[in-house]
Structure formats: C-alpha cells, structure tokens
Amino acid sequence: MTVFKAPEYIQDLFNKIACKYDFLNNCISFGLHKIVKKDCVKLLEIPPHAKVLDACTGTGDIAFFIKKIQPLADVTGVDFSENMLLLAEKKLQGVKLLKGDITNLEFEDNTFDFLTIGFGLRNISNPEKALKEIYRVLKPGGKFLHLDFGRKNLAGKFFEIFTPVAAKIFLKNAEPYKYLIKSKRVFPEPQELISDFEKSGFEFKLRKDYVLGAISVQIMKK
C-alpha cells in the first residue's frame, strides 16, 4: 500500500483538522494519549536549563508536558501547520513556537540537548531527511524521543475502526482520518524503527510500550 504524503498535502490536512485535533485525540484515545505523552516525557529526565526541541509539535501537547515537568527547560516547538501552531500558542506559556519543516530545520548543528517528536515522523514523505536533521541539531550525547503507534495488534485495530467513525461524527469528514489510518498501517513497527534510527547514527537507549503495545516510545542517543 502506498500512502500519498506530499508535504503540501500533509500541511493542508493538518490545517484543516486543527480545530478538532485535540478534541478528537481525547475522544479516540479516551484521554489516554495525554497520560502516555506525560509519561514518556518523564522518561527523559530533562534537567533544568536543557534546550529541548519538540518537532512536529502540532497543538503543543508534548511541549506542554516538557514545560510542566521541567519548568526551567528552554523549550522550542516547531511545526509547518499555522493552524496547529495557533492552538499551541493558546495552550503554552514560555515555549518558543516556530513555523518550519523538520526536513530543513533552521537551527545550527549541535543546538539541542533533547529532541522529541510525537506522531510526526509517520507523516513525512522523506523520513531519512528528517532523521538527518534531528541528528544534526542534537548535541553529541543528546537524546531523541520518538512516540507513535506501535505493534499492529488488536488494540490498534480498534483504533482503526473507531477513528473514522468519530471523525465522521465530529469533523463531518472522515477523509483526513482515513489517511491517518493508512499511514499507520504502512508505518514500521518499533523494532524496525529502532534499526532505522541506528542506521542514522543513533544509539538505542530505551523502548516503552503502552496500550498493549499499540503505542510505543523509543529513546535514542546521538
């Protein structure tokens, strides 16, 4: 199965669904996505004054938990959807927000101590280029946290069935969420991802699975 992921298409898709994004996330995950996001940020043990980039920040959930858990962190969020960023702006305090493409970041080499990306890499047509950028902007020894769907099991199947129904009811349009389901189906499982990350130069540090493995986080080190 091939999934159309041209950057303009993805940008337009997130601009269109932004107004209902948080509501639908809460609905289709029964609020679990927030528990997972908070827990995986804790795994990073971010010290005060660390420089952190939340890439594909969207409406800023992960940046929010970074700042909540470590208020002294210097946090930046980057995303290429203006509408998602407008919502992040309302949610966040003390976080710099920038419009930008993760495959072409404007930061100097070795800038960040931590880089997080949640449910983002799956939407990028050229993930190798994004991984190169992530590696480049992280300081040596810096940590990269990747969060997304994990194993394609029964819990994941439930999500695939329930999501388009919820999107049809609340967004009045199931199409964008049909794309998300397709992208989930072709996305590599965590073990394969870890090996892709290793090929990009990262060293594996930790993996944690949630919801019977349907969601997974991997932490890698530069």
Ligand SMILES: C[S@@+](CC[C@H](N)C(=O)[O-])C[C@H]1O[C@@H](n2cnc3c(N)ncnc32)[C@H](O)[C@@H]1O
């Ligand atoms: C599914 S949302 C995830 C948002 C947030 N990280 C979360 O966990 O809720 C994916 C986000 O990635 C952004 N995105 C996709 N491709 C991107 C790219 N090449 N550069 C920057 N942002 C991108 C989209 O605009 C969208 O806001």
